Amino acid sequence: MKRAGVVGSPISHSISPVFQQAALDALDIGALYSPYDVPPAELSAFVERLREPGWLGVNVTIPHKQAVLPLLDSVSPAARTLGAVNTIVVRESGLQGENTDVDGFLRSLRESGFAPAGSAAAVLGSGGAARAVVAALCSAGAQSVTVFARRLDRAETLAAQLSEHCGVRVTAHLWTSGELAEAVQASQLVVNTTPIGMRGGPAPNRSPLPTGLLRTDHTVYDLVYNPGETPLLAAAARSGARAVGGLDMLVYQGAEAFELWTGAAAPIEIMKAAAREALRG
Ligand code: NAP
Secondary structure (H helix, E strand, C coil): CEEEEEEECCCCCCCHHHHHHHHHHHCCCCEEEEEEECCHHHHHHHHHHCCCCCEEEEEECCCCCCCCHHHCCEECHHHHHHCCCCEEEEECCEEEEECCHHHHHHHHHHHCCCCCCCCEEEEECCCHHHHHHHHHHHHCCCCEEEEEECCHHHHHHHHHHHHHHHCCEEEEEECCCCHHHHHHHHCCEEEECCCCCCCCCCCCCCCCCCCCCCCCCCEEEECCCCCCCCHHHHHHHHCCCEEECCHHHHHHHHHHHHHHHHCCCCCHHHHHHHHHHHHHC
């Protein structure tokens, strides 16, 4: 039996085992996908185990996406630019780090009907997911990206690194500054990359945006996927804006990882159905 999985800590909330196993079974790959709860001190030993026979690879999630880079034999240019790996692929040449969040976000954004080229975007949060979102918007030709965070230094570092890399104007502001309303007014796209609104998170019943800022011509994308309708998405729907949740991104980043591990086309609809079912259950 081949092996794959997701490594993080904590990991019990992850629905990746459900939809990845459904995909492996649907294609008769003969592999078991398991969650691995690995604290930071044990990450290096866990990564070494991936060199044993039988491993296809693993997904990597909080808090290991950055710490895992120096433990790998090679890292793709996209993951290197972001400083974050969300997928390890076991190749004959060694362990390769990839980042599939960027394509996963872009694919789901485009499928929602939003064309990022030439757009202005406001991004809330400056963690790992924010880096993937900003890189995706830059690579898709956004005109400007404004990042809002509660730690200005972190947002400024993100803005400086990514704007230098992609040549798009990325600016950073404190969340509490007056610029938030102004940037949202000037944007066509608003993306929440914080856990605000997430079930079991720091503020499950709150929207990260004050009321009254959204318009019918806004697209509001919430990376949070549990619940399916977050307070932010509910506010967007009430304003007549286009509201997009994070479940498709989750499945698409997982599907790209699946394809890197197996070389087979991912059964997307089976993965989506299994993911929806896991959230209902
Ligand atoms: P992360 O690296 O920990 O970053 C979280 C960001 O949110 C940081 O900027 C953090 O600010 C900010 N934040 C956290 N709590 C906040 C609060 N109460 N008020 C204001 N800002 C707050 O986490 P991540 O990996 O970027 O993930 C963020 C969210 O995206 C999670 O809910 C995750 O489930 C979701 N996500 C979804 C997908 C998908 O496929 N749909 C993919 C990746 C992530 P500080 O820097 O000040 O702590």
